[in-house]
Amino acid sequence: MTDEGSRDRQDRQEKTGVLPWLDARLPVVSAFRREYVEYRTPRNLNGLWNFGAILTVVLLVMLATGIFLAIHYTPTAAGAFASIEAIERQVPSGWLLRSIHVTGASMFLAALYIHLFRGLYYGSYKAPREMLWLTGLVLLAMVMFTAFAGYVLPWGQMSYWGADVAGKAVDAIPGIGPWLEHFLQGGDAPGDVSLHRFFILHMVLAFAVLGVVGVHVAALHVTGSNNPLGIEPKGPRDTVPFHPYYTSKDALGLILFALLFAVVVFFLPNVVFEAENFRPANPLHTPADIEPEWYFLPFYGILQSVPSKFGGLLASVGAILVLFLVPWLDRSPIRSARFRPLYRVGMGVLVVCFILLGFVGRHHAQGGWMIAGRIAVVYYFAHFLVLLPLSARWERGVVLPESIAGGRGV
Amino acid sequence: MILRCVSVLAFAAPLADLSPAVAQAGPHDRAPHQAWSFEGPLGRFDLSAVQRGYAVYAQVCSACHGMKAMTYGDLTRMGLTMEQVGRIAATQQVPGGVDAQGDPVTRAATPADHFRDPFVNPQAAAAANNGVAPPDQSRLALVYPGGPDRIYAVLTGYRQPPAGYRPSHAGAVYNPYASDREIAMPPPLRDGQVVYTDGTPATTAQEARDVTTFLAWVAQPHLEARHRLGAQVVLYLLFLAVLAFLLKRRIWSDVH
Numbered sequence: 098m099t100d101e102g103s104r105d106r107q108d109r110q111e112k113t114g115v116l117p118w119l120d121a122r123l124p125v126v127s128a129f130r131r132e133y134v135e136y137r138t139p140r141n142l143n144g145l146w147n148f149g150a151i152l153t154v155v156l157l158v159m160l161a162t163g164i165f166l167a168i169h170y171t172p173t174a175a176g177a178f179a180s181i182e183a184i185e186r187q188v189p190s191g192w193l194l195r196s197i198h199v200t201g202a203s204m205f206l207a208a209l210y211i212h213l214f215r216g217l218y219y220g221s222y223k224a225p226r227e228m229l230w231l232t233g234l235v236l237l238a239m240v241m242f243t244a245f246a247g248y249v250l251p252w253g254q255m256s257y258w259g260a261d262v263a264g265k266a267v268d269a270i271p272g273i274g275p276w277l278e279h280f281l282q283g284g285d286a287p288g289d290v291s292l293h294r295f296f297i298l299h300m301v302l303a304f305a306v307l308g309v310v311g312v313h314v315a316a317l318h319v320t321g322s323n324n325p326l327g328i329e330p331k332g333p334r335d336t337v338p339f340h341p342y343y344t345s346k347d348a349l350g351l352i353l354f355a356l357l358f359a360v361v362v363f364f365l366p367n368v369v370f371e372a373e374n375f376r377p378a379n380p381l382h383t384p385a386d387i388e389p390e391w392y393f394l395p396f397y398g399i400l401q402s403v404p405s406k407f408g409g410l411l412a413s414v415g416a417i418l419v420l421f422l423v424p425w426l427d428r429s430p431i432r433s434a435r436f437r438p439l440y441r442v443g444m445g446v447l448v449v450c451f452i453l454l455g456f457v458g459r460h461h462a463q464g465g466w467m468i469a470g471r472i473a474v475v476y477y478f479a480h481f482l483v484l485l486p487l488s489a490r491w492e493r494g495v496v497l498p499e500s501i502a503g504g505r506g507v
Numbered sequence: 508m509i510l511r512c513v514s515v516l517a518f519a520a521p522l523a524d525l526s527p528a529v530a531q532a533g534p535h536d537r538a539p540h541q542a543w544s545f546e547g548p549l550g551r552f553d554l555s556a557v558q559r560g561y562a563v564y565a566q567v568c569s570a571c572h573g574m575k576a577m578t579y580g581d582l583t584r585m586g587l588t589m590e591q592v593g594r595i596a597a598t599q600q601v602p603g604g605v606d607a608q609g610d611p612v613t614r615a616a617t618p619a620d621h622f623r624d625p626f627v628n629p630q631a632a633a634a635a636n637n638g639v640a641p642p643d644q645s646r647l648a649l650v651y652p653g654g655p656d657r658i659y660a661v662l663t664g665y666r667q668p669p670a671g672y673r674p675s676h677a678g679a680v681y682n683p684y685a686s687d688r689e690i691a692m693p694p695p696l697r698d699g700q701v702v703y704t705d706g707t708p709a710t711t712a713q714e715a716r717d718v719t720t721f722l723a724w725v726a727q728p729h730l731e732a733r734h735r736l737g738a739q740v741v742l743y744l745l746f747l748a749v750l751a752f753l754l755k756r757r758i759w760s761d762v763h
Contacts, residue, residue: 140762179575179576182575182576182645183576185576185728185729186576186577186578186581186728187578187580187581192728192729192733193729193733193736196733337762341758342758342759342762345751345754345755345758345759346755346759348751348754348755349748349751349752349754349755352744352747352748352751353748355744356741356744356745356748359737359740359741359744360737360741362733362737363733363734363736363737363738363740363741364548364734364737366733372649372650373650375646375649375650375726376646376650
């Protein structure tokens with residue numbers, strides 16, 4: 098009798114299942130359903146909205162490959178280069194993990210820049226999404242530090258001399274510069290101590306990025322996504338549930354991105370691997386041409402276009418800091434550049450200037466590149482500090498569509 | 508739409524511009540292009556040429572050039588068995604710690620050991636070679652400006668110097684393909700210098716070609732696996748992309 102009775106109770110429990118049991122105590126299941134299944138999303142998001150999902154997946158890939166690389170890596174000036182060679186040659190599939198990690202850094206920054214310029218173009222930084230914008234910019238800065246620290250770790254010629262140039266840039270800060278350089282490097286030149294610090298910085302920042310991504314996504318789910326029209330959804334007709342609509346669209350975007358990723362990893366590795374960095378670091382021999390990775394080139398271009406060393410440093414750091422002010426610099430109530438003809442042209446010029454500055458950085462701002470670089474720097478700052486505050490004045494009589502469903506034109 | 512086009516172009520352009528820049532240390536003649544089996548996106552190594560190239564390295568180059576990053580076990584990937592590699596390793600003596608009296612001893616190498624360095628340190632290497640230490644060859648085919656074409660050109664390019672040539676330092680010899688048309692390495696190869704076990708005539712050109720192939724293989728040991736895996740991954744992703752596209756279109760059909 099008692100046996101039968103207990104089995105009955107068990108059966109009743111099995112009917113209710115493990116997930117409802119869990120959900121009653123820790124509502125992860127209903128939260129997931131609310132935020133990733135039923136979550137209402139504007140129906141008109143274009144392909145540029147895929148990059149959020151892409152960035153999340155690339156970050157996870159970077160953390161996974163990075164942990165395996167860290168297991169085999171030796172953070173000492175004497176052992177770092179040899180440990181990378183061992184990963185490439187003796188560790189099974191080490192070459193593949195490292196190639197994915199190195200390519201991933203470039204792909205991550207590329208996707209991040211697209212994500213950033215999309216936010217600028219469609220006014221995704223405007224109320225009520227300021228926190229989303231600010232957390233995103235914090236992520237950009239963190240990812241840049243992480244990428245730089247990671248580039249130093251193989252301790253090849255470019256790693257060493259890149260760290261040296263960065264140290265010299267810090268040294269140019271008046272007053273605290275020399276002290277700060279010494280503090281960061283742990284000596285007068287990059288060495289054992291700096292390598293150890295960069296390794297820890299790289300690992301800590303990578304996981305901190307994951308945390309801030311959590312905050313960034315939480316902020317997104319408070320306000321919901323912006324969309325190409327820049328008007329808020331007014332009713333159920335303007336939105337679709339996240340699943341299956343955007344899960345299927347993100348899946349397609351991810352696969353296409355993975356295809357590009359795979360082509361670089363397997364067929365074009367020298368796009369991301371600098372040959373000079375296969376030479377071990379040699380503090381006595383300066384390479385003929387020190388240049389940062391492509392994703393720092395626009396900022397390197399700004400640094401070199403400005404005549405004074407400290408001024409250049411201020412300008413290149415300011416180029417990122419000014420982005421933090423954008424939600425308050427832009428006085429226009431209209432979000433999407435689609436309805437802002439002047440701003441739209443301005444955005445095009447901004448993208449061109451940003452790329453131009455990359456080439457200026459690559460050519461060390463010599464000759465004609467210097468002039469082009471200075472014009473681009475002036476426009477870059479004028480865009481944010483002059484065009485954005487004033488543009489609202491020329492945007493009279495703009496008629497926005499009634500609703501997303503009514504005024505779609507993707 | 509405009510932005511999309513601009514952004515695609517924008518991010519593609521700097522990548523295209525970032526192909527490895529050929530930094531030239533000093534003026535030299537342009538190395539003629541050679542046809543190599545490992546070129547191109549589907550390139551692969553001719554393993555018999557790699558093995559012959561190893562013979563050249565072992566009998567000639569290794570007298571002065573190290574190859575620190577390689578272990579003897581890595582040679583299995585050029586088609587040797589573990590026993591053959593073990594026999595090769597056993598012919599080399601490497602530092603083996605200290606004996607009971609505390610004196611350093613040597614032992615026969617094993618497949619797990621790295622290639623033996625010909626000199627104990629860079630200073631000894633430079634002192635034995637007119638002041639110029641012979642570069643390590645682990646990644647030489649990648650880091651040497653001009654790559655395999657130029658390595659081959661240098662190895663086969665020794666000739667009578669022009670009338671006005673004066674060596675800039677003791678031991679320097681004329682070579683039109685080296686930086687400043689001068690190199691510290693005396694001509695390393697000559698006809699019949701190496702004994703090939705497969706009966707290939709050991710001409711200077713053949714030796715140079717084989718050892719260049721070996722150096723390219725050492726510099727990119729996973730090139731062939733990379734290309735093979737890449738083709739599989741790309742085909743798989745293409746197929747998956749078609750499926751994902753069809754799925755997405757079907758799901759969205761009631762929205763558009």
